[in-house]
Amino acid sequence: MPCTVEQALTAAMARLAPSSDSAKLDAQVLLLDILDKPRSFLFSWPDYQLTEQQQLRFERNCQRREQGEPIAHITGTREFWSLPLKVNSTTLIPRPDTETLVEYALTLNLASDAKVLDLGTGSGAIALALASEMPAWQVIGVDRVEEAVVLAEHNRQCLNIVNAEFKLSNWFSAVVRQKFALIVSNPPYIEANDEHLQQGDVRFEPLSALVAEDDGMADIKQIITQARDYLTTNGYLLIEHGYQQGINVRRFFAQMSYINILTIKDYGGNDRVTLAQWTN
Known part of the structure; x- marks a missing residue:
């Protein structure tokens, strides 16, 4: 079931924390890349609901980051x-x-x-x-x-x-x-x-x-x-x-x-x- 921005970030931070010393920032950057929104969007629209495709992409990219792949390679920028x-x-x-x-x-x-x-x-x-x-x-x-x-x-x-x-x-x-x-x-x-x-x-x-x-x-x-x-x-x-x-x-x-x-x-x-x- 698709989740909100706030829920997605909370889950991603918990997932990335054991492998990254910048879990919060990593999660935000990865989500913003998928949403194609400015950083302010995360705070202005915490209840925005991700589509199923966005959520699957986000989870897949979090997995790549969890395995150590650089953020820049995941986002391509x-x-x-x-x-x-x-x-x-x-x-x-x-x-x-x-x-x-x-x-x-x-x-x-x-x-x-x-x-x-x-x-x-x-x-x-x-x-x-x-x-x-x-x-x-x-x-x-x-x-x-x-x-x-x-x-x-x-x-x-x-x-x-x-x-x-x-x-x-x-x-x-x-x-x-x-x-x-x-x-x-x-x-x-x-x-x-x-x-x-x-x-x-x-x-x-x-x-x-x-x-x-x-x-x-x-x-x-x-x-x-x-x-x-x-x-x-x-x-x-x-x-x-x-x-x-x-x-x-x-x-x-x-x-x-x-x-x-x-x-x-x-x-x-x-x-x-x-x-x-x-x-x-």
Whole structure:
């Protein structure tokens, strides 16, 4: 028998509580996705009765969440920098900490028509956030996974952002004879034996987008090394990294002769993004 909004939420919260530390929010997000209503609807219409089909979908999605599947994969969307993005299991789910990179990139003193490159763009989150804020910038996002490029382009079209483009490229492999005032990246940086890979949402995300050799530093070092050939004089490179990697990232930037090296903390107070400038 179909139930009301209030009844559905109460049952879902009790069901999800043993497996989620955000059971109430999870239940609300899953129900709103099915109802296609704003959050205020849950409080304004607690006696609204779900159809049988809505109730079956809600129960099925709660079961998926109960088994640990990320909310973003169940709903197919995730908000980043206030942009609604389609997401799927071929890319990382955009995370709030990555907004630290976007926020700092926007403070840099770049030309109004600066060329920007986003390496390992995934869903296109970083590239589209920067392009939406700076409509005269020319932003290119690249990824070595074809499905990711298709997904990023879908998000670009849905958001009607005209100053970004996406292409298939293994880091710089398809970026030919171009120079950029800013290069940004959220590369794989987790060690292969990190216990967190067996916990939470990352269990459902592609390992290739998470794990790197050399204690998580392999891709970071490759980007720092190769970016020197693609940066304009006084161009910037911003890289997201693990909270314990700041000192190693700064050290390698210095070894590669970058200057003005700075690590920025995320909203939780952890080292998260390191910036450096190339002058040669």
